[in-house]
Each structure stands twice: as structure tokens, then as C-alpha cells.
Amino acid sequence: MHINLNSTATTMNTILRRLFLVFALLVSSATSYAGDKLKVVATIPDLADIVREIGGDRVEVSTICKGLENAHLVTPKPSHLVAMSRADMLVQIGLSLETAFVPGLLEGAQNERIQPGKPGFVNTSEGWEPLDVPKILDRKFGDVHPQGNPHMNVSPKGGRQMAARVLAGLIANDPGSKAAYEARFAEYSKKLDEAEKRWAEMEKAWAGRKVIVYHKEYDYLIEACGLKLVGSIEPKPGSAPTASSLAELIDSVKREKDVTIFTAPWSNNQAVARIVEETGAKSVELPNMCAGIPGTETWIGMMDLVHQRLSQAFGSGPSR
Amino acid sequence: MNSRTAFLSAIPFTLCASASAQSTPFQTPGMPAQTYGAQASGQTDMSQANRFSSVFNPAFSFVGDFVADYRSGGGEPAGWDMKLRSLEVMAQAWVDPTAWAYFVANSDGEALNVEEGAVHYTGLGGHNTIRAGKFFIDFGKQMQTHVHELRTVERPLALRALLGEEIKGNGLEWDDWGAAGDSTAVRWSVGVFDNLLPETPADFDPTLTASPSILERKSAGDLNFTARLTGFTDVGENGTLQAGASARVIPSYQADYSPSGDQAADLRNTVVGADITYGWKSDTGVNAFTLGGEYLISSGDTGFSVTNPGGAGTIAVDQSTLHGWFAFADYALDQNNSFGLQYSATELPDGSASNATEADVYFTHSFSEFQRIRLDLTSYDQDGSDPSFRAAIQYSFIVGAHGHGVNW
Numbered sequence A: 001m002h003i004n005l006n007s008t009a010t011t012m013n014t015i016l017r018r019l020f021l022v023f024a025l026l027v028s029s030a031t032s033y034a035g036d037k038l039k040v041v042a043t044i045p046d047l048a049d050i051v052r053e054i055g056g057d058r059v060e061v062s063t064i065c066k067g068l069e070n071a072h073l074v075t076p077k078p079s080h081l082v083a084m085s086r087a088d089m090l091v092q093i094g095l096s097l098e099t100a101f102v103p104g105l106l107e108g109a110q111n112e113r114i115q116p117g118k119p120g121f122v123n124t125s126e127g128w129e130p131l132d133v134p135k136i137l138d139r140k141f142g143d144v145h146p147q148g149n150p151h152m153n154v155s156p157k158g159g160r161q162m163a164a165r166v167l168a169g170l171i172a173n174d175p176g177s178k179a180a181y182e183a184r185f186a187e188y189s190k191k192l193d194e195a196e197k198r199w200a201e202m203e204k205a206w207a208g209r210k211v212i213v214y215h216k217e218y219d220y221l222i223e224a225c226g227l228k229l230v231g232s233i234e235p236k237p238g239s240a241p242t243a244s245s246l247a248e249l250i251d252s253v254k255r256e257k258d259v260t261i262f263t264a265p266w267s268n269n270q271a272v273a274r275i276v277e278e279t280g281a282k283s284v285e286l287p288n289m290c291a292g293i294p295g296t297e298t299w300i301g302m303m304d305l306v307h308q309r310l311s312q313a314f315g316s317g318p319s320r
Numbered sequence B: 001m002n003s004r005t006a007f008l009s010a011i012p013f014t015l016c017a018s019a020s021a022q023s024t025p026f027q028t029p030g031m032p033a034q035t036y037g038a039q040a041s042g043q044t045d046m047s048q049a050n051r052f053s054s055v056f057n058p059a060f061s062f063v064g065d066f067v068a069d070y071r072s073g074g075g076e077p078a079g080w081d082m083k084l085r086s087l088e089v090m091a092q093a094w095v096d097p098t099a100w101a102y103f104v105a106n107s108d109g110e111a112l113n114v115e116e117g118a119v120h121y122t123g124l125g126g127h128n129t130i131r132a133g134k135f136f137i138d139f140g141k142q143m144q145t146h147v148h149e150l151r152t153v154e155r156p157l158a159l160r161a162l163l164g165e166e167i168k169g170n171g172l173e174w175d176d177w178g179a180a181g182d183s184t185a186v187r188w189s190v191g192v193f194d195n196l197l198p199e200t201p202a203d204f205d206p207t208l209t210a211s212p213s214i215l216e217r218k219s220a221g222d223l224n225f226t227a228r229l230t231g232f233t234d235v236g237e238n239g240t241l242q243a244g245a246s247a248r249v250i251p252s253y254q255a256d257y258s259p260s261g262d263q264a265a266d267l268r269n270t271v272v273g274a275d276i277t278y279g280w281k282s283d284t285g286v287n288a289f290t291l292g293g294e295y296l297i298s299s300g301d302t303g304f305s306v307t308n309p310g311g312a313g314t315i316a317v318d319q320s321t322l323h324g325w326f327a328f329a330d331y332a333l334d335q336n337n338s339f340g341l342q343y344s345a346t347e348l349p350d351g352s353a354s355n356a357t358e359a360d361v362y363f364t365h366s367f368s369e370f371q372r373i374r375l376d377l378t379s380y381d382q383d384g385s386d387p388s389f390r391a392a393i394q395y396s397f398i399v400g401a402h403g404h405g406v407n408w
Helices: A005-031 A045-058 A078-086 A102-109 A158-173 A175-206 A219-225 A243-256 A270-279 A299-313 B003-021 B157-162
Strands: A038-042 A059-063 A089-092 A121-123 A210-213 A228-232 A259-263 A282-285 B059-073 B079-096 B099-107 B112-121 B129-136 B168-179 B184-193 B211-213 B224-235 B239-257 B262-281 B288-300 B303-307 B314-318 B322-332 B337-347 B355-368 B371-382 B388-400
Touching (some): A038 A045, A038 A078, A045 A089, A045 A158, A045 A299, A059 A078, A078 B168, A078 B184, A078 B224, A089 A158, A121 A158, A158 A175, A158 A299, A175 A219, A175 A299, A210 A219, A210 A243, A228 A243, A243 A270, A259 A270, A270 A282, A282 A299, B157 B288, B157 B337, B157 B355, B168 B224, B239 B314, B262 B314
Parallel strands (some): A038 A059, A210 A228, A210 A259
Antiparallel strands (some): B059 B079, B059 B388, B099 B112, B112 B129, B129 B168, B168 B184, B184 B224, B224 B239, B288 B322, B322 B337, B355 B371
């Protein structure tokens, strides 16, 4: 069989030239997108809300996680890759909360501005004192987070921490607007002061109440409220309950008595229902991020709802 | 030259070598640079990184893939079998700020083979990546993937028949992507390789069929090529859609039948494929379904058979255009359990383009991110053969930080 190499090479060249032209057009249309606002990608809606609070109309924010999801298991979408490739600033919680998608998106987006070590990479857990820092790093203990429990966004103190880091990040990336950011931060701090007083007042009545969680994402809330964590439906973080682990937990809940189950929207499943049915324990579905449940569009709104639902579950305060 | 002059004249060489590779002062000109990396203060007794430092070691992982199965029909004796299908060892690390490298070796319990060993160079800027080394080709959504990470126990029939179980080659691939609007990304790649013929299957019988091969030294036009173009877009809040087209071009290969010494030369083969995948996740991300499929066309010299096998056997080349396709639907019941259906139909490159179909039903339980068990029931039917059935249990585990250079 005879192959005409010249003809094959010419055809390949033509195809490659046309492909190149198509992509040059696509890429030029994409890169022509511009704006004066600082383009910020927030990994979770809580951070997006705080960036908007402090950045005001100087920022344009997009979010990766949706409010009802488990942040550990988010699958990124094309829009996330595009947003990351154009971003001036990435704001994350860190502590390996977003390990399912941040490393991959950073690698895929190939955006130098938001790589770790650059001003555009804002890690809001920097300076936070995490709970549950493992003494031994071994997967025998489940899906451990080497730097500690990452769910600081559900801590009543989390808003202040996230806001401080967001402020520093915005100033580092847009120093010309420093005064404006600081003014908005001061306003937001006042709102936080009021909210924290409100929550502290409610929390006083709950000290010592026994709770179990599905996933260890309310540890900071539990600590702040003086609650007593007596078990976890996931036998180890990230591991689904087994028949034996569930039976053991049910026995434990029966022994402990008056236990409340904290569950997130993503984990409010049959295992929770079974414990409620067999033990008579109350369960309360708490938001684990903003913007999933009506009324949680802002971080302060989310923490208000958390406190209202806890009041309801613990037998005090109005229902919502 | 006195000793002082000799010392001074050596300084430029020493400085050059140190600047590039932090070598020792005793590295002499013309010798390879020793790459110790940056100083790791306090990491060794001399407070300098040296050849005994382990702080810059790559990340290692191990994967085990165990399959137990029962087969019946297909003209073969029925029964159970169990085997360690693969034990994979992987290492990966950044080479320097512009490149990362990975290495994958695989063993079926006997021989250890290098499956991949490649470097991703990202220093070109933009979204460009150059991959060089030995690696799986960028064809469709499943050919990049190692078999233990597939959705099913085996690769879909149409891919196995028209491309091969695994296609890896030594070569170079240029990959780039761009955004089209706010929610669409388009990626393309072109690759050039030494040899993209599938590896000889374990049950290959040289007395019954000819063996294909590619000359080691060849002209540039006879190198093997791949190309892929794929677009990936959001569909609403919860869905994504990806469509792509791929090609593998083998401009020249030959087939040899050793018992008679017959040879068919100047053969060529091109496989093109079009794939589409739709994914949907619930608001909580717990439930999900994925629908997908790929259509393949193999053209040129697509297969061959041996007429009168034995000492007088001659190779008959088939130039029929072969078509094959597969489609699947997967549903995730929750984070740990999913099930799916897959159907594949293809014309086989057996010299007579006989038809074959394969249907799979499978259930997967993930104990965690790192451990999984799967039950897969497969029915296979081929023209001129008895249908066959397979029930397989696949168990896979991952130890360590695992992740291949798979692109979207």
C-alpha cells in the first residue's frame, strides 16, 4: 500500500491551522472580558458574603460551593475553572476544607495571580487556632485534616476571623482602595459586635447540653456554646456509618439520654432518621454554609438561623 | 600554574555549577551536576541539604486492584478465577517551579512494567502544558484512565476493540485551553508519539494471527499522532455537558506472520471518536447521575487475518471501515453507593469485521475515598461464537497521595 506523505502532511497542517484559528478566536473573545472591579473567587458562600460586605461595589465575586453541599466533595464545573483563570484573588478557608477542588482548579487555571504565596491567594484560616489537630497522621483515623478541623465558618467567632483575612487580602490586591475597605470593615465589625452579643446571650442557656453530629463540622459551634459532644454518626471523619457503628451509637444515645443530633442538609439521611426513630432523640438540621437555606444569604443571617434552630431544639426561643 | 592560579581558575566553573544545581565544590567541569536542591537548614547534621536528605522526596502511592470472577460460555470452560490484576506504584513531585513529573509502574504480581513516566512543563505561560515522556493518550474520556480507576471493571468493548486495552506511547503532547464566555471551557491537545499500536494481548497466538509492529526508526510523517478537541460547559446550576472529538493516526505499520514469514507492509490506521457526557448533581451534591457515550470509526487497514494458518499462511488485510460505540448511565445513590448500565457494540478488527456487543450492569460501594468494591455483571455476544457471561467482583485500594496526569 502506498501512502502519500505529502498529502497527509498538508491535510494535517490545514487541520491544525484551522484549529488554531478557532481557538485564537475563542481565547481572544475570552480575554477581551475586562472590568475595573477586583475579580474574586470565594470557595464557599460564607466567604463570598464577607468579601461583598467589605469589598462593596469594588469587587465582583463568584462562588464555587453551593450552600447545601459538603465542601469536602464538591465537583468543580467549567464556570469555576474560567472564573479561577480570570480571578485577581482567591479566598479560601484552608485547613484542607477545599482539598477536593482548590488544588485541581489552581493547577488547571494556571493563573499566576492566585497561586499560593502570591497576594491573590488569601487563606482565611491563617492565624486561626484550629481544634482537633491530629497528633498522628494516619488514615486509620479516617479522612483526617492534618492542620485541624476546617469548619471554622460555623464558629460564632469565624466571621471576625474571615473578615480580617479578607480585609488584608483586599488591601494587598487593591491598595488604592484601602480606606474604602477599612471603612466597610468597620461597619461590618459593628454588625458582628451586635450579632456576637445576641448569640452569646442565647448560648448561655445551652451549656452542657449533649449532642451528636453526623460529620465533625460543628465542633467550633459546640465549643463556643459549651455543648458536650458525645458521638459522631460517621465513625471516623469521611467514613459512612456501618451497621455496627450505628448500633453502637444508638446504644450510646440511649444511655446518655436527652441527646440532640446536629445534621447538615447534605447529611440529613436515613442514618439520622434511624437514630431518631430508635432513641427518640431530637435532630436539628443546621446550615453548614451560607446561601443554602432561606434566610442564610449572609453569614450573620446563617449564624442567626443556627442559633434560632438550636433554641428551638433545646426548648427555648422562637421557632423558625 | 601554581596552586593559587589553579584554584582561581576553577572558581567560574564552580560558581556556574552551584548556581544551576547547588552542586558540591568538588564537582569538576564536564561532570554531571548533582541536584541537591535548596539548602534545608537544620535538616541534616551539617545544616545543608546533601545527597542523604529526604526532605525533597516525591509523594508515593500504591494501588491494588484485585478481581475475582466467574465466566461461562464463549466456548471456554466455565469457572471461577481470582487474580491481583494490578499493583501500581506511583511517585510524583515538582521538578522545579515550572514542571512536575510522575512515574507509574505496574505489576500483575509477576513482571513490573513502566506504565507512565512523564513530565508536565507549565512554564510556557497561558494555559499551555507540554507533556513529555511515556503516557496514556488523550483520546475520549476514558483512554487516559488506568483500568483500576474506570467506572467499570473493564474498558468499554468498542475502545478495547478499536483502540486497545491501553494506549500509551513515548512522545510529546501540547495541551491548551481557553474560555468561551463565563461558563464554557474549550481544551485541545495534539500529540506526537513513536508507537501507538496497542500492546500485544496476553492470549496472543503467533501461529494463528499476524503480529503488528512499527519500525523503530521512521520518517517524521510516519510518527504517530493524536489530537483532541473538547468543550465543557455548565448546564444550569447542577449540570455540566462535555462534548469532544479525538483522533489517533498511525500512518505506517506492518504485520508479520512468523510461521510463514509473510509480511504486510505500508499499513495505516486512523481512529476518530466523538464523545459526549452529561453530569448532574443534586443541590446537596449527594445524588448524581452521569450519562455518556462515544462513537468511534476506525479506517484504513483496520484488521488482518491469516489464510491457511501454518507454514504457508498468508496475511489478508481488511480495509473495511469499522464502527463501534458505547453508552452508559451511572447514578449515585449517595456518597458511597452507585450503580450503572453500560452497553457497547462494535465491529471487530479480526479481518472479517464481525459484530460484537457487550452489556454491563454494575454496583459500586466506596468504603471511603481510598477503598472500593464493585460487582459487575457482563454479557458478551460475538458473531459466530456462543454468548458469554461474566460476574466479577473488583476490589481496589489506594494508599498515599494518588493522581495521574489525567486531563479533562
